[in-house]
Amino acid sequence: MTQPLIQYEDVHKSFDDVEVLKGINLEVDPGEKISLIGPSGSGKTTIIRMLMTLEKPTSGLIKVDGTPLWHKEVNGKLVEADEKHLRKVRGDIGMVFQHFNLFPHMTILKNCTSAPINVQGVDKKVAEERAVEMLEKVGLGNKLDAYPAQLSGGQQQRVAIARSVVMRPKVMLFDEVTSALDPETVGEVLEVIRDIAKEGEMAMILVTHEMEFARDIADRIVFLESGKIAEEGKPLDILENPNSERLKTFLQRFRSNF
Amino acid sequence: MEGLDITLTVLIGSAIFGYSIAFIAGFGRLAKNVFIRKFTTVYIEIFRGTSLVVQLFWFFYVLPGLLGIELSSYMIGVITIGMNYGAYMSEVVRGSILAVPKGQYEAATALNMSRFQRMRFVILPQAIRMMLPEFGNYLIQMLKATSLVSIISMADITYVGLLYRDANTSEGVAVFTMLLVIYFIIALPLIYITRRLERWASKGVATE
Ligand SMILES: Nc1ncnc2c1ncn2[C@@H]1O[C@H](COP(=O)(O)OP(=O)(O)OP(=O)(O)O)[C@@H](O)[C@H]1O
Ligand SMILES: [Mg+2]
Numbered sequence: 478m479t480q481p482l483i484q485y486e487d488v489h490k491s492f493d494d495v496e497v498l499k500g501i502n503l504e505v506d507p508g509e510k511i512s513l514i515g516p517s518g519s520g521k522t523t524i525i526r527m528l529m530t531l532e533k534p535t536s537g538l539i540k541v542d543g544t545p546l547w548h549k550e551v552n553g554k555l556v557e558a559d560e561k562h563l564r565k566v567r568g569d570i571g572m573v574f575q576h577f578n579l580f581p582h583m584t585i586l587k588n589c590t591s592a593p594i595n596v597q598g599v600d601k602k603v604a605e606e607r608a609v610e611m612l613e614k615v616g617l618g619n620k621l622d623a624y625p626a627q628l629s630g631g632q633q634q635r636v637a638i639a640r641s642v643v644m645r646p647k648v649m650l651f652d653e654v655t656s657a658l659d660p661e662t663v664g665e666v667l668e669v670i671r672d673i674a675k676e677g678e679m680a681m682i683l684v685t686h687e688m689e690f691a692r693d694i695a696d697r698i699v700f701l702e703s704g705k706i707a708e709e710g711k712p713l714d715i716l717e718n719p720n721s722e723r724l725k726t727f728l729q730r731f732r733s734n735f
Numbered sequence: 736m737e738g739l740d741i742t743l744t745v746l747i748g749s750a751i752f753g754y755s756i757a758f759i760a761g762f763g764r765l766a767k768n769v770f771i772r773k774f775t776t777v778y779i780e781i782f783r784g785t786s787l788v789v790q791l792f793w794f795f796y797v798l799p800g801l802l803g804i805e806l807s808s809y810m811i812g813v814i815t816i817g818m819n820y821g822a823y824m825s826e827v828v829r830g831s832i833l834a835v836p837k838g839q840y841e842a843a844t845a846l847n848m849s850r851f852q853r854m855r856f857v858i859l860p861q862a863i864r865m866m867l868p869e870f871g872n873y874l875i876q877m878l879k880a881t882s883l884v885s886i887i888s889m890a891d892i893t894y895v896g897l898l899y900r901d902a903n904t905s906e907g908v909a910v911f912t913m914l915l916v917i918y919f920i921i922a923l924p925l926i927y928i929t930r931r932l933e934r935w936a937s938k939g940v941a942t943e
Binding site for chain 1: 836838839841842843844845846847848849850852856857860861864
């Protein structure tokens, strides 16, 4: 049995006394693609932000490759992790945001080489070759010297994906990466994610409202409801034969998309 | 053009000192350490809450007696103007850093940058774009403030002008008009630079 890449063990999260995640248990295998679906406010974003170390769990454990992310072992006891520990573990994790968050003062190429060079210590030439190759793959090989503001939303999001992929994370997190886009550019971004998913080696957790996309790309769909995982399983089982009323109702709203 | 060298060297000294103080105090206000934060806040409020003229006098007359250090008038002028404007400009530094959208910190974190790397590669380059036009405006104000060193008997253009008028009382109008023109001529390139900075700064900052 292979060791899961990611493990959530009874993870709780509260914001100002309001518990938004109520005991999450979730495992992701290396290379596995997971779609996280659920109504607005159910906690999808919070789940992946905790893995990216942008939000701290209130209790519970998150492990990456068996190593606790938010905790450090000192003399056999788990204590709160420091910045150094967080940095070591989150090197395996990458994230693409709803609003791209490209660095506006850097060219497209620089956006994709800055972290490999400065964080990973990759040689500048090697980093540039990799970035160019990746940017060509997402169809932006002709925009290397452009600035983010000169690109459309769809193009910016493709750069953001490339920027994350060149870091070669073991798992990539996508938080509704098409929901801030004009409808006509959604397709191109989904296409890029599909291509990357096909290559296989990277695990992915995708928060999405695109049910068809979720079904095509995912090995497993996880349905989140009020801070708990209410149902999970193979895409066809979940989407075609939902067990719970809640999931049925939730899917009803997306029927037109199929 | 006597006194022009004094005016300009005081301006340059004050600017360099003031900008340095602005960064130190700006970061001090954002420090995690409570003591550093409080200390910086006290400094800023003291210098913003009292007048530059009084500060000049204080540094000139009180400080030597109090600490037994003799500083040249030039140093006193530069330190006082620098500390005073540094206090104001530290708020610009702090505000600009805080104005960089949260998403930029998060994206930098997602790329596994350290706290220092986030500042160095992502936050500061954008914050500085916001600071520079403000810094330009303060530079023009510092130029005007240099005229106050005449009260600690430094022979800047204002001082020279006043001396000249005392000797030729009938030419007061001409002298003051002349001073006005000179200050404006020095300010012109500063105004121009500030305008350019404003235009440059409007590019390359996250808007969201
Ligand atoms: N920083 C925060 N401070 C306070 N409450 C928060 C914060 N972030 C999220 N919440 C709350 O936590 C709950 C879960 O939020 P989350 O963003 O994870 O939901 P979501 O499933 O991603 O929803 P959506 O589909 O709308 O993006 C919501 O009720 C939200 O208001
Ligand atoms: Mg969300």
